[in-house]
Amino acid sequence: MEVFRQLKEYYWSEKKLLIASVISLITATALGLVYPNLLRYLIDEVITKRQFSLVPGLAMLVVGVVSCKALFQFSHGFFSSKLGNNTAYNLRNALYEKLQYLSFQYYDKARTGDLMSRLTADLQAVRDFIGFGFVQILNVFMMFTFGTIMMLTINWQLTLITMISMPVLVFTAIRFEGKIHPAFRSIRKSMSSMTTSVQENITGVRTVKSFAREPYEIGKFSERNEDYRINNVTTSGIWARYFPLMEILANLSVVILLGTGGYMVITDKITLGELVACFSLIWYIIGPMWQIGFHINNYTQSKAAGERLLEVLHHYVHVKNKDNAIELAPDRVKGHVRFENVSFAYTDQQSALRHFEVDARPGSVIGLLGGTGSGKSTVVQLLLRAYNIKEGRITLDGIDIRDVTLESLRAQMAIVFQETFLFSSTILNNIAYGVQNVTMEKVIQAAKLAKAHDFIMELPLGYQTIVGERGMGLSGGQKQRIAIARALLKNPKILILDDATSAVDMETEHEIQMGFQEVMQGRTTFIIAHRISSLKHADEIIVLDQGRIVQRGTHDQLMKQEGPYLETYKIQFADKADAVLLEESIEGLLASHQERVENQVAAAGQPKRGGYIQ
Numbered sequence: 001m002e003v004f005r006q007l008k009e010y011y012w013s014e015k016k017l018l019i020a021s022v023i024s025l026i027t028a029t030a031l032g033l034v035y036p037n038l039l040r041y042l043i044d045e046v047i048t049k050r051q052f053s054l055v056p057g058l059a060m061l062v063v064g065v066v067s068c069k070a071l072f073q074f075s076h077g078f079f080s081s082k083l084g085n086n087t088a089y090n091l092r093n094a095l096y097e098k099l100q101y102l103s104f105q106y107y108d109k110a111r112t113g114d115l116m117s118r119l120t121a122d123l124q125a126v127r128d129f130i131g132f133g134f135v136q137i138l139n140v141f142m143m144f145t146f147g148t149i150m151m152l153t154i155n156w157q158l159t160l161i162t163m164i165s166m167p168v169l170v171f172t173a174i175r176f177e178g179k180i181h182p183a184f185r186s187i188r189k190s191m192s193s194m195t196t197s198v199q200e201n202i203t204g205v206r207t208v209k210s211f212a213r214e215p216y217e218i219g220k221f222s223e224r225n226e227d228y229r230i231n232n233v234t235t236s237g238i239w240a241r242y243f244p245l246m247e248i249l250a251n252l253s254v255v256i257l258l259g260t261g262g263y264m265v266i267t268d269k270i271t272l273g274e275l276v277a278c279f280s281l282i283w284y285i286i287g288p289m290w291q292i293g294f295h296i297n298n299y300t301q302s303k304a305a306g307e308r309l310l311e312v313l314h315h316y317v318h319v320k321n322k323d324n325a326i327e328l329a330p331d332r333v334k335g336h337v338r339f340e341n342v343s344f345a346y347t348d349q350q351s352a353l354r355h356f357e358v359d360a361r362p363g364s365v366i367g368l369l370g371g372t373g374s375g376k377s378t379v380v381q382l383l384l385r386a387y388n389i390k391e392g393r394i395t396l397d398g399i400d401i402r403d404v405t406l407e408s409l410r411a412q413m414a415i416v417f418q419e420t421f422l423f424s425s426t427i428l429n430n431i432a433y434g435v436q437n438v439t440m441e442k443v444i445q446a447a448k449l450a451k452a453h454d455f456i457m458e459l460p461l462g463y464q465t466i467v468g469e470r471g472m473g474l475s476g477g478q479k480q481r482i483a484i485a486r487a488l489l490k491n492p493k494i495l496i497l498d499d500a501t502s503a504v505d506m507e508t509e510h511e512i513q514m515g516f517q518e519v520m521q522g523r524t525t526f527i528i529a530h531r532i533s534s535l536k537h538a539d540e541i542i543v544l545d546q547g548r549i550v551q552r553g554t555h556d557q558l559m560k561q562e563g564p565y566l567e568t569y570k571i572q573f574a575d576k577a578d579a580v581l582l583e584e585s586i587e588g589l590l591a592s593h594q595e596r597v598e599n600q601v602a603a604a605g606q607p608k609r610g611g612y613i614q
């Protein structure tokens, strides 16, 4: 019950419904106990004593009891369902809220399919238990207690003899629980692994198809499906072994009751009415025992599901606001960013960034260059406080970013990520995502600066065009331009462009950069790029290699030094230089050829023909 104790805050607010549901069920159960007594009365007082005039009254009483019982059963169903659904509502909101605030560290390892199965199947299992299962278990307990007390009052010797096989039944049920619980955990695990596989397959369908890996994906899914099947079959095996055993043990009590009770009637120790009442009551005791397997199953399933929900709800949030964190006033932020001897490692194994230093004055542009995995994105992730650093410090206008509220810190920044993410909504909503109450003019202005306006206007629905999931239906460059417009519209103090123009052609990149120069005025900008042309105008360019700064300076300074920057420049511009040379030599060849032709024509005394190429 520890799991449900920890989940209390999500259902305890609905305690009125819980109480109403419990009272309704207790009343319905208590009314059910009237039957055996009516039976006893019918046999001993009416039939045996031939008092048939009492029959209509008795029948009316039965109708009354049945109607009341039905009414209470209805209200139990009504309150339980409301309780379950309200609890699920509270839990769903809490889980979603938690997912919003869980740090990047959590999402580095989280699997979407697994999270989805927690939010759906697990949540449903908990809802069903809190709504119905819990009260049903309470009902089982009450039916057993009341039924036993009533039987004891009729004849305690017969009751005790009948109960002789009950401890064995309880023992078997407990053993069953011990086996079925781990089995259900495995089912849930394999279910979530299967969901993950489907989710990944749908997300990466283009990659799968382009590599013609459909058979491999089918095989991978089949394996997981097989795992799920085996876990279900194993669970059914446990069920199949224990359930008949429990049924036999339950029916043994009935056999004992009829044998002993029948003998007692013959020997006049109890009346026939009392035996029939006991026979009816024993089902009141056995019924719940018989169903105990189902309730145990329901309980263990929801316990496993509850554990998985608690794992998310109690997951430690690494990056959060300190007590008394400073709220940055947007109009006072200047945008002075300093990294002071910052070292960082994602895992314990290898550092992603070592002794990183930069002093980005307000309005300056810092370029970051380096090979893949050299730590460029890590710099901006740390500035965004996606992760907490343990060595060194990062300050904004002299304040350690760990002392500032996350919301006010991130409100000062706009970032265009390497991988563009668009929501499945209109282009307008995607551009206006980071800001509230924005005018259409401002959206268009941002889109124009990002060189997105023209292609948006060519779409039949313009800004109202709904982009597919993750921006499907748009080219990589178009998606990037929408993401850039989104960042520009936010009007941030700090602008971060993480390889933001990698998917657009050189010409568009140049145009976007011209736009940037306009919007970058007064903003501190960090540009990560692989193309030197994107960084050339930065106030300082930092070259990284395996997390270390290997060169820094302006473009002109770096061009005068031997080092990776110059090498990169040579590689990137070698093709261009070759192309220029080739172009020049072709032009030279053509010119000399034309000259020769003209000379020949002149020598032959013929009129000169217009152009070289006829």
Ligand SMILES: Nc1ncnc2c1ncn2[C@@H]1O[C@H](COP(=O)(O)OP(=O)(O)OP(=O)(O)O)[C@@H](O)[C@H]1O
Pocket (backbone or CB within 6 Å): 108, 346, 347, 351, 352, 370, 371, 372, 373, 374, 375, 376, 377, 378, 379, 418
């Ligand atoms: N979320 C993460 N969890 C663990 N390791 C990570 C994570 N992100 C990056 N790394 C590792 O940290 C190092 C630096 O990565 P980073 O993304 O900063 O490189 P980068 O220079 O931006 O590379 P690229 O140009 O390819 O984007 C790499 O070794 C990378 O594998």
